[in-house]
Amino acid sequence: MRPSGRAADSLRAVSFSTGFARHAEGSVLIRMGQTEVLCTASVEGRVPPFLRNQGLGWVTAEYGMLPRATHKRGEREAARGKQSGRTQEIQRLIGRSLRAVVDRKAMGEMTITLDCDVLNADGGTRCAAITGAYVALSLAFRHLVAKRVIAAVPLIGQVAAVSCGLVNGEALLDLDYAEDSAAEADGNFVLTADGGIVEIQATAEQKPFTETDCLTLMTLAKAGTRELFVAQNIAIEAAGSIV
Amino acid sequence: MRPSGRAADSLRAVSFSTGFARHAEGSVLIRMGQTEVLCTASVEGRVPPFLRNQGLGWVTAEYGMLPRATHKRGEREAARGKQSGRTQEIQRLIGRSLRAVVDRKAMGEMTITLDCDVLNADGGTRCAAITGAYVALSLAFRHLVAKRVIAAVPLIGQVAAVSCGLVNGEALLDLDYAEDSAAEADGNFVLTADGGIVEIQATAEQKPFTETDCLTLMTLAKAGTRELFVAQNIAIEAAGSIV
Amino acid sequence: MRPSGRAADSLRAVSFSTGFARHAEGSVLIRMGQTEVLCTASVEGRVPPFLRNQGLGWVTAEYGMLPRATHKRGEREAARGKQSGRTQEIQRLIGRSLRAVVDRKAMGEMTITLDCDVLNADGGTRCAAITGAYVALSLAFRHLVAKRVIAAVPLIGQVAAVSCGLVNGEALLDLDYAEDSAAEADGNFVLTADGGIVEIQATAEQKPFTETDCLTLMTLAKAGTRELFVAQNIAIEAAGSIV
Amino acid sequence: MRPSGRAADSLRAVSFSTGFARHAEGSVLIRMGQTEVLCTASVEGRVPPFLRNQGLGWVTAEYGMLPRATHKRGEREAARGKQSGRTQEIQRLIGRSLRAVVDRKAMGEMTITLDCDVLNADGGTRCAAITGAYVALSLAFRHLVAKRVIAAVPLIGQVAAVSCGLVNGEALLDLDYAEDSAAEADGNFVLTADGGIVEIQATAEQKPFTETDCLTLMTLAKAGTRELFVAQNIAIEAAGSIV
Amino acid sequence: MRPSGRAADSLRAVSFSTGFARHAEGSVLIRMGQTEVLCTASVEGRVPPFLRNQGLGWVTAEYGMLPRATHKRGEREAARGKQSGRTQEIQRLIGRSLRAVVDRKAMGEMTITLDCDVLNADGGTRCAAITGAYVALSLAFRHLVAKRVIAAVPLIGQVAAVSCGLVNGEALLDLDYAEDSAAEADGNFVLTADGGIVEIQATAEQKPFTETDCLTLMTLAKAGTRELFVAQNIAIEAAGSIV
Amino acid sequence: MRPSGRAADSLRAVSFSTGFARHAEGSVLIRMGQTEVLCTASVEGRVPPFLRNQGLGWVTAEYGMLPRATHKRGEREAARGKQSGRTQEIQRLIGRSLRAVVDRKAMGEMTITLDCDVLNADGGTRCAAITGAYVALSLAFRHLVAKRVIAAVPLIGQVAAVSCGLVNGEALLDLDYAEDSAAEADGNFVLTADGGIVEIQATAEQKPFTETDCLTLMTLAKAGTRELFVAQNIAIEAAGSIV
DSSP states (O other): OOTTOOOTTOOOOEEEEETOSTTSSEEEEEEETTEEEEEEEEEESSOOGGGTTSSOOEEEEEEEEOTTSSSSOOOOHHHHTSOOHHHHHHHHHHHHHHHTTBOHHHHOSOEEEEEEEEEEOSSOHHHHHHHHHHHHHHHHHHHHHHTTSSSSOOBOOOEEEEEEEEETTEEEESOOHHHHHHOSEEEEEEEETTSOEEEEEEEESSSOBOHHHHHHHHHHHHHHHHHHHHHHHHHHHHHHHHO | OOTTOOOTTOOOOEEEEETOSTTSSEEEEEEETTEEEEEEEEEESSOOGGGTTSSOOEEEEEEEEOTTSSSSOOOOHHHHTSOOHHHHHHHHHHHHHHHTTBOHHHHOSOEEEEEEEEEEOSSOHHHHHHHHHHHHHHHHHHHHHHTTSSSSOOBOOOEEEEEEEEETTEEEESOOHHHHHHOSEEEEEEEETTSOEEEEEEEESSSOBOHHHHHHHHHHHHHHHHHHHHHHHHHHHHHHHHO | OOTTOOOTTOOOOEEEEETOSTTSSEEEEEEETTEEEEEEEEEESSOOGGGTTSSOOEEEEEEEEOTTSSSSOOOOHHHHTSOOHHHHHHHHHHHHHHHTTBOHHHHOSOEEEEEEEEEEOSSOHHHHHHHHHHHHHHHHHHHHHHTTSSSSOOBOOOEEEEEEEEETTEEEESOOHHHHHHOSEEEEEEEETTSOEEEEEEEESSSOBOHHHHHHHHHHHHHHHHHHHHHHHHHHHHHHHHO | OOTTOOOTTOOOOEEEEETOSTTSSEEEEEEETTEEEEEEEEEESOOOGGGTTSSOOEEEEEEEEOTTSSSSOOOOHHHHTSOOHHHHHHHHHHHHHHHTTBOHHHHOSOEEEEEEEEEEOSSOHHHHHHHHHHHHHHHHHHHHHHTTSSSSOOBOOOEEEEEEEEETTEEEESOOHHHHHHOSEEEEEEEETTSOEEEEEEEESSSOBOHHHHHHHHHHHHHHHHHHHHHHHHHHHHHHHHO | OOTTOOOTTOOOOEEEEETOSTTSSEEEEEEETTEEEEEEEEEESOOOGGGTTSSOOEEEEEEEEOTTSSSSOOOOHHHHTSOOHHHHHHHHHHHHHHHTTBOHHHHOSOEEEEEEEEEEOSSOHHHHHHHHHHHHHHHHHHHHHHTTSSSSOOBOOOEEEEEEEEETTEEEESOOHHHHHHOSEEEEEEEETTSOEEEEEEEESSSOBOHHHHHHHHHHHHHHHHHHHHHHHHHHHHHHHHO | OOTTOOOTTOOOOEEEEETOSTTSSEEEEEEETTEEEEEEEEEESSOOGGGTTSSOOEEEEEEEEOTTSSSSOOOOHHHHTSOOHHHHHHHHHHHHHHHTTBOHHHHOSOEEEEEEEEEEOSSOHHHHHHHHHHHHHHHHHHHHHHTTSSSSOOBOOOEEEEEEEEETTEEEESOOHHHHHHOSEEEEEEEETTSOEEEEEEEESSSOBOHHHHHHHHHHHHHHHHHHHHHHHHHHHHHHHHO
16 A cells, blocks of 8 residues: 555546746646646847757756755756756756757747746656656647747657656655655656657665566556656646637 | 836735645745746755854745746756856845844754745845745745654744835836846835844946935835735745644 | 944945056945945947947946955856856846936937945945945046047046945944945945935845835935045046146 | 667677775776776775764765767766766665675775776766675675675675667667767666666657567666676686685 | 166165054054055963964964055955955065964963064055064064063064065166066075075066076165164164163 | 985886876876876867967966875865865966976967866876876867867977975975975975976975075086986877877
């Protein structure tokens, strides 16, 4: 029995509050259980130096956690003067994951920055950030289409992410903090709606795991993201009809 | 006529969502019009080195703005590696303002850090932060009383803040961003419920102002904070009965 | 009785040694009692990026304190790798105060940086810095007129600053360190020679103060700055006749 | 045909020069083709604060690349003042990988830091670092046993890593730089000698890949690391007989 | 003919204003021609961690240059966030030079920090800093003797420094900025009153120089420092009689 | 008798492994006894801003020490976020030393960066770095001549460096770590093959030394560098015939 009472293959309750950040071209507050991440997409009409004059756009991400998103207050990275290795690792993952579904040529020379800020943390923040960032990015692209900056939404796939892990020998979908802390192994699976894998990061936390374990977790993740893809689409359509 | 249609002496709509940050000892999301600041109070059972063994508590504050809280995305301070002068100035002001109403001896040797993070900015963020931080701090103290860490809430006053300014020669209460940008002069008034002044910061933005102007703004601020004191108390009482 | 034997409304002895920094376009070592601040104005023929091609000049300030300007040696900010919040707050104040009396259009596209470095500290360093910076800036402008870089001195007002405070219930002008440490409340008043207010920063150090207190301090400040305006003018004229 | 003429399932030539760093408790210069990484294990008789008095040891890693290990000179991280996100991500991976095979209780309260510095880079530096770090760590533990600091080598497994990728649709083992740059997808596989998985990081570089692709890469990786485990053991035994 | 009209073996006018920093245990404003350096000695009753419980004192130095001490305003190191290589090199030299004449055992476990801040620069600032720091340190030691903290002044030598250089083929003593910029080679000589060498740093600026050149510069430096030793002693004695 | 059994005027065994860094335009691993420094020369087709459009090239250096090059592991400067004063001092010295033998006009507008990274340290690392950097720089210039980027090698001299010191009253050539730690005085001598002096840095470590001591050390250094010049030339010629 999971602490939350969920079945092994159950996601937490997922919801999307689009338009949470009033000034952003696209934004959503994603909630997965008690994890809440505010994702905003900001458009800027130029690309970083290494991409200039190549006719390609750029999609990048930054990640942060409010100091008291966690049980114990964490040091504010801005006050400490640098981002932790964990933060940098996560924001690099988010950026790669979103770029995997964007046609950067069709997008043209612009930069979209996805800021993913965790307001409340209860495990799975990086996966929630990716799932939310896809929604924010989609909304920003729709906004640009509506403003006739681009002709069509330059997305070539739909991406979402979920964590799975082995806890007391059982494979569980969408770990919350209590489960994550106790996991023998866990993985973050970034998948596309057409069944592709964008990224797998699976780690033995307590002891090495097997290929079979890995496949079991993958199966859970596929089922979990199928639900997320539906929820993302509903959120995007609902937002679209309002704006 | 103000852009928002408000009268010169009208506050924007104010609301408090207490308990927004699930892990904090006290928290509130304060909204003043379209400005939204998440204020959390975090308790730690020790004081900074300069206060050790003096029997006094410490109350301090940190302030941040999410990159896309504003019209144009701002650089993330954690990525840039340092807090701006503006950020530091504001967090010092919040800390001083709250310490002015705390009996640090009664509080005992503990530190409470007030994190004020702006989720959406439309002017007046530092004042909203102070007004919200008072609520978060009160809730944290009540929590500590309920847990019998302290015998009574060690508050010796109630504090709130509001900005006022001269726009096109007219004195206005609670400036939003459009007004703030156009103000000839403006001030932030940190006041207590019993009529005391904790801090005044009044600045000529376009040209020097007069003592009379200053008194007019002060009068507006007093009226404005009277409403805020009532709203704070309602929020605290409502939260108290739930927890 | 004040520790220095001064009357409640007496300034400390003020003097200006102009030309102290040989290379600067304008410079002065201001002494207010035992507080000594070296103020230099440095001219550079371009403006920061955010002002380019707008036909406006820029006046900015930096503030520092030599490590042993104080009773106890302070850490060198350059060695520590960052400026404190206090330093940044002060240099922002100095910059705003001077910009308030400059016609930035008449000045043309150039930057003047006012460096205010405290050689000896005995309270009131930020006010002395503002008062001295006005002299350094005036001398730099006169230098530019003499060199025919600009046609006339682009000053539209005269600015000086002084601190006042409540100590043991009494309102005192121009606090020295001993008084400042014991003050119940104090304020820094940045005023112009024609009676305008550029900035007021009044803070309750021990307990909230009243509007009446505030007005009393303001009255002292007005009288104090009247003397400073005269002293500034004498220093500027004397320097002018030499160069 | 691979640029190097290797078969799809061939490792590059691997060699280990143990004792390269004269002062370290364990060290090796690992060469995988033209990739060269100097791995040193440094023992310190205490643990970081978060582990004190728990009877557990700590194994951690730092990674660096000499500025001209690459085709184009890279900026020196020490001069730039911070480690890149990539560097931090890699050193966290190395640390986790080695901790997975250490009995930290048997090790006792000490810290071993594995410094992995790339002298020449031709792809696969993080995997070479892990494979080399295992050798350096083993030698350090043997050294501590010889000096009777610990009773036995506290290793509970043997770890090595290799990268595999899809290049032009073909699954290849141990990518060099030319192959890595052209890969559609690639992964780093950190495996143990008894068939366990410590970490998988598989990423779509150009387009999402399938579960089948992932299994094919895993199979290659298992075969590749089997060879590495043998080579590690030979190097350790050879070194052991000398020291 | 030198720009200043001095003979090749003439020092610039030297003067010492002791007690310039009111709070420091020892201080002097040294002037060598138009170079002015404020040197303060600050006493702290403990030593850095690496020296604890060894019965030895520590003497160290920090060096800075006010932004407009030079012809062109230099960036403020505190604002830039780090000290330049030049600054660090100079402060390390000052520290070594002073430690060479201190009996650190007789001094006992305390730290004296010599802050040398250049108010006006016209060449030779590091040498002036050393010469002035010796005076400030002597005054601080006398102060400690007067306060009965130590029994006797723990100085075992007297140190001063001067620069010499080859300009247009001629060996010159005590280069000013104009000469320093044009020198083919120059050196800084840190010497003791009893004829010892503490440090020589001689550098070819335009082309390698000879051993003979080096000896010629050394001879000039010896003569120059002989005058400085006398001037130092007069300043110390004069100050001593006042305090 | 020296710990190594060497005569007072004997260098340690010197060797040069050219081409150690495969990607660099010039590189060498220099060994002086157990000190090993990897020197690489990297060519970039532009100069720093302060040199633009002057028709002059730039030669600069960076220095680093691997964390476990030393007896005790040192903190990684990249992790610490800044280079130490010692590192900066050394890299400035290396840069000056090499620039002294380069015809920067003949070189044209390009930058060559010499990275000197210490793999194993046993005293004399800065001297080994200079001696090795000369070889790396020569090879890079030959490479540029071979590629017809420049017409001829723009070297106007040959430079090498060696340390000498007084240990137990005896003057010794080429100190190793044990001797360096025990030296009463030591110096680094950067000399040219035609008998010129590029830089002398001689420091009293325990007590001031005499002019005679200085000359004795210089004589040793001249003899020592004569051997180094021969070894450099052999290494360069041998490398040249291969490439």
